[in-house]
Amino acid sequence: MTDALPLLQQLIDALKALPGVGPKTAQRMAFQLLERNRDGGKALGDALLKAMEHIGHCAQCRTFSETELCAICRDVERGQSSLLCVVGSSADLQAIEQTGQFDGRYFVLMGQLSPLDGIGPAELGLDVLEQQLNAGNIEEVILATNQTVEGEATAFYIAELCHRRQITVSRLAQGVPFGGELEYLDGSTLSYAFSGRKSF
């Protein structure tokens, strides 16, 4: 057409940075904000700039935090808990927090071991985790990494770090998910559920 609308085109292009947003969706989002929700659009612009600028990582557990220590690590009870749960991402941490079942501390890997992608122990902050294990007040490490090949490899690696220090290690139970129908489960899940069966 023409040189048209630099700002509008810039906005549509910028929206494509969001996961799952292609050109069509980006255009719909831009028009929707311009037509019906300019205040919402401004608030989002502000929130993005502030968040990208000021959110860093907790110095102890590595989860996203705008303060040096996150709220959990600052908590007198939880921050020095002898129970440490290792998760792959802040989203996983949030999911566990929402169950309300865990009151220890976390260590957030922000990824998982993937040598082919250049993600080794250092990238996951495992040197920091080792220092914490060395400090001596951690009694049990719960490995809550993903039940995938890479998540398992990561769990094995960290389990080894704990074994060397005689720290108890556990792994989240594998099995049939709540509400799961056997007919629709994949074979690996079913195998694990069998081999891990408990008396009833």
Add this chain to the structure above:
Amino acid sequence: MTDALPLLQQLIDALKALPGVGPKTAQRMAFQLLERNRDGGKALGDALLKAMEHIGHCAQCRTFSETELCAICRDVERGQSSLLCVVGSSADLQAIEQTGQFDGRYFVLMGQLSPLDGIGPAELGLDVLEQQLNAGNIEEVILATNQTVEGEATAFYIAELCHRRQITVSRLAQGVPFGGELEYLDGSTLSYAFSGRKSF
């Protein structure tokens, strides 16, 4: 959990202003930008603030524009064309531009008549359209509003404005869409396609 992360929570809440984005998707978007694309997040924040602030409407055709007249209306040939196409939204204008089939000017209603929602002729800028029709250099108006009840009502209303001024009016053809399989068409489309059949 705790007071946690005001900025992160603000960002997640703000992302929900985007159409089709619920709490889960908003959280995934926020984490993705923070983990992997802070530059993209900043660029989006910037683009949003600039767009919401500086994009207004073209004084002639009402489409989104950051200048008084949009690029099409500024074009010497197109801006004073005797052929005017009326569309419901800037997205519809874009869709027609992408066909490359139309080289006249537009009038963008930014909505359609909907008395129950308080959207009457004034809200659609039909007074501005009337002034343009009165100016005398428009020979044909193509009604490209949606083929819905409200789009049809809007088209009828504007057709009447043209008839009173002896200006030719046309409406986009209705019928089987390209690639459309009769088996899956709704009854109304099929009826229109029948009644509008052409010699072959």
